[in-house]
Structure formats: C-alpha cells, structure tokens
Amino acid sequence: MHPGKEIFLFFSIYGKNGIIGILISQILIGLIIYKVILISQKYKIENYEQFNQKISTHPKTNEVIKIIINIFLLISFYVMIAGFSAYFSQEIGIPNIWGTIIVSIICYIIFMGNIERLIQVNTILIPILIIFILILTIKNIDAYTKLNEINTKSNLIKSIASGILYSSYNSITMIPIIVSLKKYINTKKQAVNLSILCVIILIILAISIYGILLKIDININQVELPTVYIAGKNGKIYKYAYGFIILSAILTSAIAAGYSILENYVKKPKTYKKIAIFLCISALFVSKIGFSNLINTLYPVFGILGIIQIYFILRKKQQ
Numbered sequence: 001m002h003p004g005k006e007i008f009l010f011f012s013i014y015g016k017n018g019i020i021g022i023l024i025s026q027i028l029i030g031l032i033i034y035k036v037i038l039i040s041q042k043y044k045i046e047n048y049e050q051f052n053q054k055i056s057t058h059p060k061t062n063e064v065i066k067i068i069i070n071i072f073l074l075i076s077f078y079v080m081i082a083g084f085s086a087y088f089s090q091e092i093g094i095p096n097i098w099g100t101i102i103v104s105i106i107c108y109i110i111f112m113g114n115i116e117r118l119i120q121v122n123t124i125l126i127p128i129l130i131i132f133i134l135i136l137t138i139k140n141i142d143a144y145t146k147l148n149e150i151n152t153k154s155n156l157i158k159s160i161a162s163g164i165l166y167s168s169y170n171s172i173t174m175i176p177i178i179v180s181l182k183k184y185i186n187t188k189k190q191a192v193n194l195s196i197l198c199v200i201i202l203i204i205l206a207i208s209i210y211g212i213l214l215k216i217d218i219n220i221n222q223v224e225l226p227t228v229y230i231a232g233k234n235g236k237i238y239k240y241a242y243g244f245i246i247l248s249a250i251l252t253s254a255i256a257a258g259y260s261i262l263e264n265y266v267k268k269p270k271t272y273k274k275i276a277i278f279l280c281i282s283a284l285f286v287s288k289i290g291f292s293n294l295i296n297t298l299y300p301v302f303g304i305l306g307i308i309q310i311y312f313i314l315r316k317k318q319q
Contacts, residue, residue, distance in 0.1 A: 004226035005295050007209045010166040012220075014159040022206045025163035028310075030199035032171050033178055035313050037191040040182035048176040055312040068305045070265070072172045073257045075302070077279060078286040079294045080254030081107070086224035086291040087247055091232070091239075100287045103251065104280040110255055111262065111276040125249045130201075132242055133208050136227070139234055143214035165303030172306045175313075224291045 010025070011018035036051070045051050052062045085099025185191055212230050213220065223229045228246060232239035258279050266272040286294075 004209055004213055004230075005224070005292055006166070006299070007206060008213055008220055008226065009296055009299070010162045011159065011206070012210060012213050014155060014162065017156045017159040018162075018210065019207065020156065021159035021163035021166070022210065023163075023203060024160055025167040026199050026202040026206060028164065028167040029170060029174070029202060030195040032167065032175070032310060032313060033198055034191055034195040035316070036175055036178040037182060037185055037194070038188070039313070039316055040179050041185070041191075045179060045182065048179050051175070051179050055309075055316050061308075061312070065309055068302070068308070069172060069176075070261060072169075072302050072305075073260050074279075075294070075298050076173070077254055077257040077261065078283055079291065079298075080250050080257065081283040082287040082289070082291040082294055083225070083250050084247060084254065085287055087228065087243065087250075090224050091228065091243060096287060096290075097284070100284050103254070104283050106251065107255055107258060107283075108276055108280045111258060111280075112273070125245060125252065129245050129249055130205060132231075132245060133205060133212070133227070136212055136231060136234065136238070136242075137208035140212055140215045140230065143211050164307070165300055168306035168310055169299050169303035170306075171310060172302060175309070 007022075011021045014021060039045065039054060040051060043050075043054050045054060049066075052065050056062055056065070081100055081103055082096075084103040085096045088094040088099040089096045185194060209227060212227055215230050215233065216223065216226055220226055225246070228239070228243060231242035258276075261279065262272055262275055266275050289297075
C-alpha cells in the first residue's frame, strides 16, 4: 500500500494519457481475476502452488515463478518498512533510521507472537482508507482543472506499457488471494460480476489518487508520501486521521509480507527466530535506499517479471 507514489510513477508523469494507462491496467487486472477464478474452479485448485502447476506444467518455470513471488514479498516488506519510517521523517522530522528501528522492533515482537488478528485488521483499515481517499478527492475536485496545465511526458505508448507493468506487478500478490476466494464463487456469472466490480472500484480509486496528486504544489519527488502531504493541506484532522490509517495499513502489510516469507521457508522454531531477526536487521540497511527509490527502481522490474505469470494465465484459455 503506497500512498500516491505508485500512481505518480506509473501514470501521472504521462498527463492525460496516464488516465488511459489507468483504464488499461485495471481492465487487465479484472481479466486476470476472471481467468484465475475460472482456472481455479475448472481444476478444483486449493492453493497457489497447485495453481502454478496448472498454468505451467514445466517444473523449472514453476520454480522461477515461486522465486519471483518470494523475492517480491521480501522487497514488499522492505518497502513497507521504508514507507513507515518515511512518514515520521516527512511529517515529524525524525531521521529515517530511528523510524526504521522502531518499526523493525515492532515487527519482530509481532512475528514472535500471534499475528493473525493484526493481519485481519487490514480488512477494516482498507475500506476506511478507501472512504478517506474518496473524501479527499471530493474536497480537492477542482484539481482536475489543472490537467491542461501539466507539462509531462505525454506519450500514449509508454503510458499503455506502464499500465501493463502496473497490473503485472500487482498480480504477483493478488493471484494467491484470488485463488483462496474460489470457494466463495460458484458460477461463471459470479466470476464476471466480481471482476467487473473490482475493475470499477480500482478505476475510481486510481483516478481519485491521480486527481489528488494534481494538488501537489511542490516538486513531488521531494515528497515521500504525497497523499499524506495533501491530507495535511486540508487541515490537522485530515492530516492525523489519514496518517494513523496509512501507518496502520503499512504496518500490517509489512507484517503480512514478512510472515508469508517466514511461513514459506521456515519449518523449525529456532530457524524461524533467526530468519525473523535477519529480516528486521536487514531492513535497517535496505531502508536507507529510501521509500521512493525502492518503488521507482524495483517495482517496474517486478512488473516485467510478473508478465511471465500473466502470459501463462492468459494462454491457458487456448489450451
């Protein structure tokens, strides 16, 4: 969950054409959701490993996809840690290293305890975050009048390519969740309805954040969390309420990513503790790269890698 930086990196730099990129990316995500559900239903797939085995019967390809997923989870953990510390640096002026130390300690403590309830908090936080973004959009609706004033790299082809990369890297962590939802969807019509609903919600949210970013009155590259910055422009209540929501969401997302890594690779309690310590300590060094730099550099790379998985999913229709 990255407050505004994703939308800026993948779409805002292309001006009006960025909106076309948003539409293409979310439609592709909807298509992926639909295909994943159908494949899961047809082959009675119970988990993500089985899903990969069905879309590609080549063991080496399955292993490559598995490695990509786990590296992405690791990067996501580091990005969330960096995002947490970036908030305190941007809003309070606390050096990044101290914010990183604090959140790393919190993560380690939770890794050693029961984290299921904390991760489930995201089911409450995400709807609240969506509502908050929509409120900010309504309050800053006049921002869309600035579209004609933007001097950007308005390249349609690049915007479309960026939209494909955006949907590709998002699919890396989205697909395991969709596979788990298969048991709640019994018909093809339900799969179609869910896909359409997701596309509509995602388009509204992406264009909302796109509009909020138009209100930035300084160089956006100087701001790690642009939507937090805009929330602050609307008053202290918005600033601190949104800050609390986004920090909570970032923390639970970091814990979910870190815990997934631990569950995937660690079977013995002693090893679990050692890997948990390694994750939290290594975050102190990786976070020095910076929240924006991590997103700008690594997420497009994973977008390219994620295309491998999308290719096998869409190709399955022809078999």
